[in-house]
Amino acid sequence: PAVAPVAPVAAPASTLVSSSQSSNAAGRMQLIDENQKFNSAHFGPSLDQWGLADAGFGYDLCAVLGSQSTGKSTLLNKLFGTNFDVMSETARQQTTKGIWMCKGLKMNVLVMDVEGTDGRERGEDQDFERKSALFSMASAEVLIVNLWEHQVGLYQGANMGLLKTVFEVNLGLFQASKAKTAGAKDKTLLLFVIRDHIGVTPLENLSATIMADLTKIWLSLAKPEGLEASQITDFFDFMFTTLPHKVLQPAEFDKAVDALRTRFVDPKDPNFVFKTEYHKRIPADGLPHYLESIWEQVMTNKDLDLPTQQELLAQFRCDEIANAAFALFATSIKDFRKHIEGGSILDTLGADMALHRSTALASFDRDASRYHQEVYKRKRVDLLEKLNSSLSPFFLGQLKNLHRHMLQNFKRSVLDRMRTEPNYDFGLVVSSEKRTALAKFSAAANAVLLADTDWAVDEEVAQLDAEIQAISDTMRVEETKKMVAQIERTFKKNIGEPVEMALNAPGPEMWDQVLVAFRRTLEQAEATYVRKAKSFNCTEEENTAALAALRRKSWLSLRAKVDEQTADSVLAARLRGCFEDRFRYDDAGTPRVWKPEDDMDGAFRKARDETLALIPLYARIEPKDPAVAVQLASTEDDAELQGAVDRGEEEEFDFAQTLVVFSEARKAEIGTRFRKEADALYVEAKRSTVSSIAQ
Ligand code: GDP
C-alpha cells in the first residue's frame, strides 16, 4: 500500500500512531520509501508542519544505526517523543521499510529512524542497511549506534563489518573531496548506546573494547589518496553510554533515558551532543535538496556494490586465519636465510619449502574454507602469493649459490683433466664438462622450483651456459697461447742450426739458404698449429690471427738468431776466419809458408777485399733468388695489427726494418775493425817471412 508522507494524515493502518504519541504536532514522514526512492514531494511540507521551514541553522539532525529489533525505535520515541513504529512485544508485525523522519517533541531536533526488513532476504536487507547507514552517517550530526551489551566485542553483532564498509565509503565519497577543498574535516559524533547493561562490566571497559575494535577497523580501511594517514578521530568524536533493561528494570530505564535526553536538549550539559562543529551548516529550507543529493550519491555510488555481510566476515576471518598461518610459516622458514645468505646450497630446500608452504595452506584451508567460498578462494590466492614471495629469495639465493658452485666446479674439473690426462683434447674436455655442469645445475634448480609459482629456471640455465662459455673461451685463448708458445719454442730450436750453418759459410746464396730453412720450419709450425687448433673450436678469425702472429713471432725469432750470429765478436771472428781462409791457406786448403818471391801484398789485398765484400752481404737479409724472399705485413700497413698495437696486444712491427741486420754506420765500424785485424795478421805474416829468411 502507498504510504502517506506524514502520518496520521493518510497513513495505512499499520503505521497509525498511538494516541499517546499524537501529542506531537506532526507525525513522522517516510523520507526514503521501501523502493529506495527519496520522498522529495513531501519533505518541504513536512518541515512546514513541524514549524522548521524558517529555522535556518536552528535545528539539529540525529539518526540511529543498529541491528534489527534492538529497541532503536523504542529508544528514539522515549528520548524524543517521536512516534516511530515499534515492533510489538507480542505480535511480530511487519513494519514499513525505509528511512523515517520525525521532529522531536518540544525541541528542534530532526530524528531519522531506519526500518529494515526483519525477513530472510538477507542480501537485499544488507544492501539497504548499508545505504541507509551511509546516508545517516553523511547527513546526521549525531549518529546513535545502538547495540546490546552482549554484542560488544563481537565483530558481526556489534555491526563492525557494517561500520567498516560505511566508514570506507563515507571517507571516499564524502570526506576525501571536502578534506581537499576545505582543509577542515567534517566531524560527526558517534554515540554508542549499550542496551540491557547488566552492570557487571563497567562502561569504561565496554567503551575501550569498542574503541579498540573501531581503531583496528580504521587501520584496515582502504583510504583514499591524501587520507592514507588519517585517524578515525579526525572524522568522528565518540561518546558511550549504557541503558538498563527496559522490561526488567523499567523505572531505571526511564530514568536513564531522561538523563540521556538532557545531552540532546541542554547546551550546558557537559555531554551536550549537538556541538556547533557537528552541524552541516545547511539552512533548514535547504535540507530537502541537500538530503536528496546525498541520497542520490549514495544510490549511484559504485563502491556501494559492496560485499555482503557474510563476505565481510569472511574477509575479516580469512585474513586473521591467513595471518596466523603465515606467522607460523615465517618462523619455520627463518633458518633458510642464514644458510642461503652464507652461500650454502641446501640439498632439501625444494622439499622443505614445499612442505612449509603446504602446511601453511592446509592450516588456512582447514579454518578458512568454512567461510564464504569466493572470499576464501581469493584470500587463498593472496596467501599463496605471500608465501611464494617469502620463499622466492631462497629460491633465487639457492640458484645463485648453485650457479657459483657450478662455475667453480667446471673450471676445476677442466683444469684437473688437463693436468691428469696426458693427451687430452681440449675441445672434448670442455664440452663434456660443460654438459655435466649444465645438467647438474638444471636438476638442482628444478628441485627448488615449486609448483603454483611464476618461478622459472630457464633464464638461469641460459645464463650459466653463457658464463661457462665465456670461461671456456678464456681458457681456450690461454690454451691456444700455450700451444702457440710451444710451437714457437720448437720453431726456435729448429731454426738455430740452419741459420748458424748458412751464416758460417757466407756466399751469394747465404740468405737464400736461411730463408728456405725459415720457410720450411715455419711450414712445419703452421701445420702443427692447424692440427692442434682443430679441437679447440677456434673461430676462423682467431685462427687467421694466431697464424699471422705465429709468422711474425717466427720471423722475430729468426731475426734474434741472426742478431746473435752477427753480434760484434761473432761477426769479427767470422770475418777473420774468412780472411784467414783466403790469406793463410792456399786454394787447396794447405797453410801457406810465405817465400820472399811470393806476392804477399797482392794475396793480402785480395783476401782483405773479398772479406770486406761480405760485410754488406751480412748487413741485409736479401736472397739472390727473389722467389724465396719472405714478405710479412707490418703493423703500419695492416689496420688490424695497428689496432692490436693500440690495444697493447702486439708490439710495433716493421717488416722492412727487420730486413736490415745492421746499419751503414755499423758496417763502416765493422769494416774498420776488420781492417785493423787484417793488418795485424798481415804484419804477423810478414814477420814470419822475415824470420824464416833469417834462419
Ligand atoms: P528496532 O527494530 O531496533 O527499532 O526495535 P524496536 O524498538 O522495534 O523494539 C524491538 C523489541 O525490543 C520490542 O519488542 C521492544 O519492546 C523491545 N525492546 C525495546 N527496548 C528494549 C530494551 O531496552 N531491552 C529489551 N530487552 N527489549 C527492548
Ligand code: MG
Ligand atoms: Mg524500529
